[in-house]
Amino acid sequence: MTRYQRVVLVVAILASFISFLDGTVINVALPAITRELGGGLAGQQWVVDAYLISLTAVILLAGSLSDAFGRRRVIFWGLIGFGAASVLCAVSPTDEFLIVSRGIQGIAGALLVPSSLAIIISNFDGPKRAKAIGQWTAWTSTAFLAGPLLGGVLVDLLSWRLVFAINVIPIAVTLLMLRKIQVEPPRPVKPVIDYRGAVLGILGIGLPVFALIEQGRLGWSNPVVWGALVVGVLAFALFIVNERRVPQPMLPLSLFRVRNFWVGNVATTFVYAAISLGSFLLTLFLQQVAGYSATQAGLASLPSTIISIALSSLFGTLAGKYGSRLFMAVGPLIAAVGWVLLSQVTASADYVTQVFPGTVVFALGMTVTVAPLTAAILGAIDPERAGIASAVNNAVSRVAGLVATAAAALIVGEALTVDGFSRGVLTTAALLVVGGLVSAVGIQNARRPAPAAAAP
Template sequence: MAEPLPRRQRLVLAIAVLASFVAFLDGTIVNVALPAIDRELGGGLVTQQWTVDAYLITLGALILLAGSVSDAFGRILVLRIGLIGFGIASVAIAAAPDPLVLVIARAAQGAAGAFLVPSSLALITSTFRDAAQGRAIGIWTSLTTGAMVVGPLIGGLFVDLLSWRLAFLINVVPIAATLWLLRRLGEREQRRPDARIDWIGASLCTLGLGAAVFALIEQPNLGWGSPAIWAPLAAGLLMFGLFLVRQRTTRAPILPLDLFRARNFWTGNIATAFVYGALALNGFVVAVYLQQGAGLTATLAGLASLPITIMMILLSARFGTLAGRHGPRLFMTAGPLLMAAASLLLLTVSPEFSYWWQVLPSMLVFGLGLAVTVSPLTSAILGAIETERSGIASAVNNAVSRVAGLLVVATIGLIVGGRLDLDGFHRAAIATAVLMLAGGLVSWAGIRNPARMPQPEPTAR
C-alpha cells in the first residue's frame, strides 16, 4: 500500500487537480452545449466550430508563452492570473448575445486557460520525484477526468432543464476552491532577474494559427479559390514559419527548440498530436451527432461518454504506476491501438440507432485505451526534460495537444463532407482510427524506456 502524502504534497496535488479541472470541465461542457448554442444564436456548423476553435486558438498559441512565464515568474502567480481570467471570461460567455461575442469570449477564456494546465503539471513535477512523480501524475490524470463525468452531465442537464448559458458559470466553484488552497499553501515565488517575455513570438504564433484556422473553417463555404481563404492561409503559414525562425534566434524563446533534442520529448509530442487530434475529433462528432443525428437529448448525449470517464478514474493511476516501473513504451503503443479499434466499432451505428449495442462497446474499449495511454504519455514527455524546465516542457506538450485538436476541429467540414449525417459520422470514425493508429506506431518506433537503476547488493548479516 502506498504511503500517505505529506501535507505540502497533498496541497500541491489538490491545487494542480482543481486548476486543470477548470479547463477540462469547460471542454466537455461545450461539446454537449453546441446544438443548443446553434439553436439560440444560429450559424450552423461554422458557429459550432468557432465556438470550439476560438478557445483552442488562444489556448494553443498562448500556452507556450504561459509556460515560459511560469518558469520565469513562478507557477503560483501564473495560476492565479489564469484562474481569475477564466472566471471573468466564463461570465462573458454566459451573457453572450450573439455568435460574435460568444466567440470573442471563448477566445478570452482560452487565453486564461493557457495559464492553468502547464503551471499545474509544473507544480507536480517540481514537487514530486521518481516513482512518486508517476503516481502523482496518475492521480492527477484520474481526478481531472472527473471533469469528463460532471462536464457532460452538467452541460446536458443545464441545456435540457435550464439554459446552456448557466452551465458555463459552474466554473466559479472550482476556481474559488483553488484560489483558497493557494492561500493555504502560503508560498511566494521570486521573479527571475533575467526573465524575458517574447511578445513578438507570441504574436506571430497566435496570428499565424488564427489566420490558418480561419481559412480551414471557412473553406467549405467559400472554396479554395477565394482570396478570403488562400490569402489568410498563406499569411498564417508565413507567420508561423517566422515564429519558428524567431525561436532559433531570440534570447528568450517561448518554444525552446533545444527541448526537441530529447528523443522521448519529440517522439512523445508527435504521438500527442495524433492522439489528441483524434480525441478532439471523436469528442466533437459524438456529442453533436448523438443529438442532431440520433435524436438523443443533451443529457443523454452527455451520459453517453460516461463509461470512458469511469474507466479513466478507475485505471489511470494504476497504469501511471505501472509505466513508472516498466517504462512507457508498451502503454503508449497499446493504448492508441485500443482506441483505434474502439473508433472502428462506431461504424456499427445505423439508422436503427441503439446506444447499448452500437455505442457502448466503443466507449468501453475507448476508455480502457485512454486510461492506458494518458499517464504514461505525460510521464514520458515530462520525464525527458530537467525539472527546472518542467513548466515550458508541459506547456509545449499541452500546446501540441491543443493545436492538434484545433486543426482537426477546423477540418471537420472536410472530414465529414460538409454535413454531420450518418455517412459523415462514419467518415469521422475512420479518421479517428487512422490518427490513433499513427499515434501508436510512432510511440512504438520512437519511445525508449528509461534505463533502470541497478539494485544494490544485499548486505551480509
C-alpha cells in the same frame, strides 16, 4: 505522498478542471443564448471558437511565463482572469460582448493548463510523478462528463448565465488552497520575455487555427480563410527563425533534441487527431443517422469517462514503475480495436450490442495511453522548463484535433452515411495504430538504478 504534495495535486486538478469544464459546458447552452442574445448560427460558432482560438494561440506564451515567473503566480493570475471573464460572460448584454468575453476566458485558460501540469512536475518525481499525473488525468476527465450534465441542469432549471457565473465557486476554492503553496524563489537570472517571439507565436498558431475553424463555414476559397492560413504559416516560420537566434527564446528549440519529448509529441499528434476525429464522427452519427437525442448521444460517452476516472491513476502508477513505452505502444492498439468494432455499426446503432462494446474498448485503450504519454513527455524535460513543455504538448494535441476534424468531410463525404462513418472510424483506428507504433519504436524507458550490493 506528503500533505503538501496533496495540496499541490488538488490545486493542479482544480485549475485544469475549470478550464476544461468551460470548454464542454458551453455547447448545451448555445440554443438558450441565441434565443436571448441573437447572433444565429455564426454567433453560436464564435461563442465556442473565440475561447478555443485564444486559448490555443496564447498557450505557448503562457507556458513560457510559467517557467519565467513561477507556476503559483501564473495560476493565480489565470484564476483571477478566468473569474473576471466568467462574470463578464454571465452579464453579457449582447452576443458580441459575450464573444469578446469568451476570448478573454480563453487567454486566462491558457495560463491555467500548462502551469497546472508544471506544478506537478516541480513537486513530484519518479514513480510518484507518474501516479500524480494519472490522478490529474482521472479527475480532469470528469469535466467532460460534468460539463454537459451540469450545463443542461442550469440551462433548463435556471439560466444559461449561471453556466458562466458558477465558475466563481471553484475559482474561489482554488485561490484559497493556492495560498498554501509556496511562492517559487526568484530566478538567479532575471527572466527576459521574448516579446517578438510571443507575437509571432500567437499569430503563427492562432491564425492557422482560425482558418481551420472558419473553413467549415466560409470554405477554403474565401480570402479571409486562406489569407489567415498563409500569414499564419509565414509567422510561424519567422517564429522558428527568431527562437533560433534570441539568447532567451520563448520556446527553446533544444527541447526537441530530447528523444522522448519529440517522439511523444509525434505520438500525441496521431493519438489526439484520432480522438477528435472519432469522437466528432460518433456524436454526429448517433444524432443525424441513428436518431439519438443530444442527451442520449452525450450519455453514450459516459462509460468512457467512468473508465478514465477509475483507471487513469492505476496506469499512471504502473507507468512510473515499469516505464511508459509499453503502455504508449499497447494502449493505442487497444483503442484502435474499439473503433474497428464501431465500424460495424448499422443505421439503427443499437447501443447495447453495437455502440457500447466499441466505446468501452476505445476508452480502455485511451486510459492505458494518456497518463503514461504525459508522464513520458514531461518527465524527459528539466522541471524548470515544464511549463513550456506542457504548453507545447497541449498545443500539439489541440491543433492535431482541429486538423483531423477539418479533414472529416474529405474522409466521409458531404453527407454522413453508414459507409462514410465506417471509413471515418477506420481512419481513426489507423491513426491510433500509427501512434502506437511511433511510441513502440521511439520511446525509451528511463534506466533503473542498479541494485546495491549486499553488505558483507
